[in-house]
Amino acid sequence: MDMSTPMGHGPKMKLVMVGNGMAGVRTLEELLKLAPDLYDITVFGAEPHPNYNRILLSPVLAGEQTVDDIVLNPLDWYSDNHITLHLGKTVVKIDRSARAVEAADGTRAEYDRLLLATGSNPFILPVPGADLDGVISFRDIADVDAMVRASSQYRHAVVIGGGLLGLEAANGLMKRGMDVTVVHIAPWLMERQLDEPAARLLQKSLEEKGMKFLLQKQTAELVKGESGRVCAIQFKDGDSAPADLVVMAVGIRPNTELAEASGLHCNRGIVVNDTMQTFDPRIYSIGECAAHRGIAYGLVAPLFEQAKVCANHLAHYGIGRYQGSITSTKLKVTGIDLFSAGDFIGGEGTEAILYSDPIGGVYKKLVIKDNKLVGGVMYGDTVDGAWYFSLLRDGKNIDELRDHLMFGQDHCGNLGHQGINKAASMTDDMEVCGCNGVCKGDIVKAIRDKGLFTLEDVRKHTKASSSCGSCTGLVEQILAVTAGGDYSATPKTKSVCGCTDHTHEEVRAAIKQNKLLTIPQVMNFMEWRTPNGCASCRPALNYYLIATWPGEAEDDPQSRFINERAHANIQRDGTYSVIPRMWGGNTTPSELRRIADVVDKYSIPAVHVTGGQRIDLLGIKKEDLPKVWADLDMPSGHAYGKALRTVKTCVGSEWCRFGTQNSTQMGIDLEKTFFKMWAPHKVKLAVSGCPRNCAEVAIKDVGIIGVDSGWEIYVAGNGGIKTEVAQFLVKVKTPDEVIEFSGAFLQLYREEARYLDRTVHYVARVGLDYVKKKILDDADNRRALYERLLFALSVERDPWLERAREGKLKHEFETVAA
Amino acid sequence: MKPTDMNPWVAILEVGDIPKLGARVVRHGSLDIAVFRTADDEIFALEDRCPHKGGPLSQGIVHGKKVACPMHNWNIELDSGCAVAPDQGCAREFPVKVEDGRVWLDFAAVERVAVEPAAA
Numbered sequence: 001m002d003m004s005t006p007m008g009h010g011p012k013m014k015l016v017m018v019g020n021g022m023a024g025v026r027t028l029e030e031l032l033k034l035a036p037d038l039y040d041i042t043v044f045g046a047e048p049h050p051n052y053n054r055i056l057l058s059p060v061l062a063g064e065q066t067v068d069d070i071v072l073n074p075l076d077w078y079s080d081n082h083i084t085l086h087l088g089k090t091v092v093k094i095d096r097s098a099r100a101v102e103a104a105d106g107t108r109a110e111y112d113r114l115l116l117a118t119g120s121n122p123f124i125l126p127v128p129g130a131d132l133d134g135v136i137s138f139r140d141i142a143d144v145d146a147m148v149r150a151s152s153q154y155r156h157a158v159v160i161g162g163g164l165l166g167l168e169a170a171n172g173l174m175k176r177g178m179d180v181t182v183v184h185i186a187p188w189l190m191e192r193q194l195d196e197p198a199a200r201l202l203q204k205s206l207e208e209k210g211m212k213f214l215l216q217k218q219t220a221e222l223v224k225g226e227s228g229r230v231c232a233i234q235f236k237d238g239d240s241a242p243a244d245l246v247v248m249a250v251g252i253r254p255n256t257e258l259a260e261a262s263g264l265h266c267n268r269g270i271v272v273n274d275t276m277q278t279f280d281p282r283i284y285s286i287g288e289c290a291a292h293r294g295i296a297y298g299l300v301a302p303l304f305e306q307a308k309v310c311a312n313h314l315a316h317y318g319i320g321r322y323q324g325s326i327t328s329t330k331l332k333v334t335g336i337d338l339f340s341a342g343d344f345i346g347g348e349g350t351e352a353i354l355y356s357d358p359i360g361g362v363y364k365k366l367v368i369k370d371n372k373l374v375g376g377v378m379y380g381d382t383v384d385g386a387w388y389f390s391l392l393r394d395g396k397n398i399d400e401l402r403d404h405l406m407f408g409q410d411h412c413g414n415l416g417h418q419g420i421n422k423a424a425s426m427t428d429d430m431e432v433c434g435c436n437g438v439c440k441g442d443i444v445k446a447i448r449d450k451g452l453f454t455l456e457d458v459r460k461h462t463k464a465s466s467s468c469g470s471c472t473g474l475v476e477q478i479l480a481v482t483a484g485g486d487y488s489a490t491p492k493t494k495s496v497c498g499c500t501d502h503t504h505e506e507v508r509a510a511i512k513q514n515k516l517l518t519i520p521q522v523m524n525f526m527e528w529r530t531p532n533g534c535a536s537c538r539p540a541l542n543y544y545l546i547a548t549w550p551g552e553a554e555d556d557p558q559s560r561f562i563n564e565r566a567h568a569n570i571q572r573d574g575t576y577s578v579i580p581r582m583w584g585g586n587t588t589p590s591e592l593r594r595i596a597d598v599v600d601k602y603s604i605p606a607v608h609v610t611g612g613q614r615i616d617l618l619g620i621k622k623e624d625l626p627k628v629w630a631d632l633d634m635p636s637g638h639a640y641g642k643a644l645r646t647v648k649t650c651v652g653s654e655w656c657r658f659g660t661q662n663s664t665q666m667g668i669d670l671e672k673t674f675f676k677m678w679a680p681h682k683v684k685l686a687v688s689g690c691p692r693n694c695a696e697v698a699i700k701d702v703g704i705i706g707v708d709s710g711w712e713i714y715v716a717g718n719g720g721i722k723t724e725v726a727q728f729l730v731k732v733k734t735p736d737e738v739i740e741f742s743g744a745f746l747q748l749y750r751e752e753a754r755y756l757d758r759t760v761h762y763v764a765r766v767g768l769d770y771v772k773k774k775i776l777d778d779a780d781n782r783r784a785l786y787e788r789l790l791f792a793l794s795v796e797r798d799p800w801l802e803r804a805r806e807g808k809l810k811h812e813f814e815t816v817a818a
Numbered sequence: 819m820k821p822t823d824m825n826p827w828v829a830i831l832e833v834g835d836i837p838k839l840g841a842r843v844v845r846h847g848s849l850d851i852a853v854f855r856t857a858d859d860e861i862f863a864l865e866d867r868c869p870h871k872g873g874p875l876s877q878g879i880v881h882g883k884k885v886a887c888p889m890h891n892w893n894i895e896l897d898s899g900c901a902v903a904p905d906q907g908c909a910r911e912f913p914v915k916v917e918d919g920r921v922w923l924d925f926a927a928v929e930r931v932a933v934e935p936a937a938a
Binding site: 565572811 | 889
C-alpha cells in the first residue's frame with residue numbers, strides 16, 4: 001500500500017473523523033497543537049450538538065448545570081480551525097478501497113487518514129415493550145431532554161440498572177420531582193465497583209433521599225398503557241410496578257457496527273494497537289469504541305491519553321505508545337462520597353483491612369496482596385482515594401505503612417492547607433495549594449475556562465499540586481466535582497521525563513553495563529527524543545554518571561541546577577546565600593570573627609541561624625561569591641546541593657549531665673567522612689547523645705542515638721512536607737561501626753534511588769527488609785558499599801576551595817560590562 | 819567599540835566565552851541581558867528577567883532552544899523570549915548575530931530599552 005504522505009507542499013492530506021465526542025475532538029485538539037496545517041479535517045457527528053462533556057449529563061439532568069455549561073467546543077471552534085463539520089449526519093459506510101466515507105443522507109468525504117471515534121451505544125434489554133414510547137436510555141442530550149420533559153408530565157419513573165449511570169439518572173429524576181424506583185438484577189447496587197457493606201450504606205443514604213429500590217428483580221416485560229405509552233414494568237417473579245418513564249441503564253456496548261461492516265477486525269470493540277491503529281493502518285480508532293489489549297475504556301483520562309498518542313502519530317511524530325490504564329470510580333451524586341478501585345472484593349491470597357462505622361456512614365476496605373495495595377472501596381470519606389490510588393498504581397510496598405494505612409495520608413503529617421481535607425466544604429477564596437498560592441476558585445475557573453480534565457492539566461495551568469504534591473487529593477476532588485474528571489492513569493513505571501520512555505532504573509543499568517560516561521552518550525545510547533534533554537533529565541543523568549563512575553565520568557556544570565552550579569542558594573531577588581560548613585555544628589571564635597568581618601566587608605544584609613545548626617549569610621551578589629568564600633576560609637556547607645547537608649548534634653557526654661555518648665564527636669566524624677557526598681537528593685544526619693534526642697534524629701535521613709551500651713541507627717526519616725519518623729535499622733557498639741553502617745546505607749541509596757527521591761521515598765519503595773538484607777545480613781556487601789562510597793568521596797574536592805583559590809569556572813561569576 | 823547611528827552592532831564577547839548550553843550576563847547600566855549559547859552554537863539574547871516573577875533566566879538550564887527559569891521552572895523559548903504554553907508572557911529579546919566567532923548585539927535596541935523607565 002502506498003503510505004507516502006505529502007508534507008510541506010502540494011495539497012494537504014485529508015483527515016476524516018467519524019464521531020464528534022470528547023475523545024475524538026480531544027485528538028483533533030492535540031493534533032492541531034502539533035501540526036496545525038497538516039490536514040484538511042472533516043468531522044461527522046450523529047448528534048445535532050457540538051462536542052460536549054458527556055460526563056456532566058448527570059448534573060444537567062439534576063438541574064445543577066445547563067446544556068450550554070457543558071459544551072466543550074462551541075461551533076466557532078470548528079470554524080476557527082477550518083474544520084468541516086457535518087452535524088446530525090450518521091456515517092453508514094466506509095469504502096476502504098476508494099478511501100471515502102458516506103453518511104445516511106449521501107454526504108461523502110474522502111480520506112487519507114480516518115479516525116473512528118464512534119463511542120458506545122446503550123444496551124437495550126431485549127424484552128417485550130422495549131420499543132414503547134417512554135422507554136429511553138441515558139446517553140446523550142436527547143435522552144436528558146426526554147427525561148426532563150417526562151418529569152414535568154408524569155410521576156412514576158423506573159430506572160433499570162443500579163450501576164453508576166443508573167443511579168446518576170435516578171438521582172437526577174428524583175431531583176426533578178419524580179417518584180423513582182431503581183430496579184437491579186444483582187443483590188446489591190454497583191456490584192462492579194462496591195462490595196456489599198459499602199453498597200448497603202449507599203442504598204441507605206439514597207433511600208433517605210427518597211429513592212426506592214427493587215433488588216434481584218429481572219424484567220419480564222414493559223407494559224403498554226392506554227395512551228400507547230409505557231405504564232408499568234412486569235417482573236419475572238410476577239411482581240410489577242407503575243412506570244410512566246423507563247430509563248435503561250444496564251450497560252454500554254462499543255459502537256462497532258460501522259467498523260465491522262467495513263471489514264475491520266473487532267472484538268468487543270474496534271481492535272487497535274498501542275499506536276491506536278486498527279487493522280487498516282490508515283484507520284485509527286480511539287475512545288469507548290476502541291478495544292486496546294482487550295479493554296474498551298469508558299473513563300475520560302485513559303481516553304485522553306489515547307488521544308495524545310493518536311494525535312502524535314497522525315502528526316507524523318511517531319512518538320509514544322498507549323499501554324493501558326488502571327481505572328477507578330467516583331459517583332457524581334451530590335452529597336455522596338464514594339470511591340473504588342482495583343480488586344476491592346479480594347479472595348484467595350489477599351488480606352483486607354476494614355473500617356466500618358455504620359452510624360457515621362463511613363466504610364472503608366483496603367485489599368492487600370503480597371504487601372501491596374491491590375484494591376479498595378470507600379464510602380462516606382473518600383479524601384484519601386487519590387493517595388490509595390497512587391499506592392495501588394505504583395505497586396508500592398506498603399508493609400511499613402500497614403499500621404496507619406487505613407487512617408490515610410493525613411496521618412503521616414501533611415502540612416500546608418489548614419488541615420482541610422474536603423474540597424466541597426471549601427469556599428472559592430480558600431487556598432488549596434500552599435506552595436504556589438492557588439485558591440479553590442482559581443482551580444475551578446481554570447477547569448471551566450480551559451476545559452481541563454486531568455490532574456496533569458490542572459498542574460500545568462494553575463501550578464496547584466505541582467510543587468510538593470500534598471494537596472493532590474484536594475485538587476483531584478475539585479476536578480471530579482467540576483469537570484467530572486477521574487482518577488484513571490497509566491500504570492507508572494515512571495519514565496525519567498518526557499524526553500524518554502526509559503525508567504530511572506533502566507537508565508542507571510545502561511550507564512553501568514555499557515560504561516557510558518557522558519550525557520550525550522547516554523542520550524544517544526538510549527535514544528532520547530530531544531537533542532539535549534530538559535531541565536528534568538539532565539541533572540538526573542549528571543548525577544547518575546558521577547555516582548556510577550566516580551573519577552571517570554566528568555561533572556557537567558551546565559546540567560546542574562543553578563544552586564549546584566554556583567555552589568550557593570539563589571534567592572528570590574537573584575542574590576545568593578552562603579552557608580559555610582561547621583563540623584557537627586561546632587564553631588570557634590576565629591570562624592565567628594571571620595564570618596562577622598565578611599558580613600561587614602560585603603555589606604551582607606541578613607544573617608540567619610539555620611535549623612541545621614549553621615549560619616546563613618543572605619543577599620550576596622553572585623560576583624562576590626568567590627571572594628566571600630576566600631575570606632571565610634571555611635569548607636563548603638553544600639546547603640545548595642543534592643548532597644550531604646549537615647550533621648546536627650547535641651553536646652553529649654562532654655557537657656550534658658544526661659549524655660551517655662560523645663555525640664558531638666560522632667557527628668563531626670560522620671560529617672568529615674561523608675563531606676562532599678552528592679546524592680539523589682539532600683541528605684541530613686543527626687546524632688543525639690541520649691534518648692532525650694535533642695538533635696531530633698527521628699526526622700533525619702540517618703539519625704544516631706547514643707545509649708549507654710552503644711549506638712542506635714535510624715534511617716529514612718523526613719521533616720519536610722510530610723513528617724516521616726525514621727525507622728530503626730540496627731544497634732551497634734563502636735563509632736567505627738556507626739560510620740560503616742551509615743555509609744553503607746547512604747551508598748545503597750546513592751546507587752539505587754531515583755534522582756530526587758529522598759531516603760524515605762527510596763526505603764518506602766524497596767522496603768526496610770531489603771535494606772536490612774543488604775546491610776545487616778551481608779557483611780561483605782556492607783563493606784563493599786562503604787568502600788565504594790569512600791572511593792567516590794576520594795575524587796571529590798571542595799568546590800569553594802577550587803573556585804575561591806584556583807579560579808575554576810571563573811566565567812560563572814563574571815558579568816560582561818557593555 | 820561604540821555604537822553609532824549608522825551601525826548599532828557592537829561586539830560584546832566571543833562565542834567561546836559562553837559555555838555550550840549556558841549563558842553569560844551582559845550588563846548595560848541597570849539592564850542585564852542574558853546571552854545564551856545552544857549545543858549547535860546558536861546565540862540568543864534576552865532580557866535577564868523571567869516574565870513570571872523576574873527570575874534571572876541566565877542562571878537556568880538551557881536545553882534545545884529553550885531555557886528553564888531557575889526560580890519556578892517556566893520554559894522560555896530563546897528565539898522569541900516567550901513562555902512555553904500554557905504559561906504566558908514574554909521576556910524582551912534583543913537582536914544578536916555571530917561574525918568571526920564574535921557575538922554582536924544590536925545596541926540601538928538595547929538603548930531603547932535602557933532609557934525606558936522600569937522594565938515591564
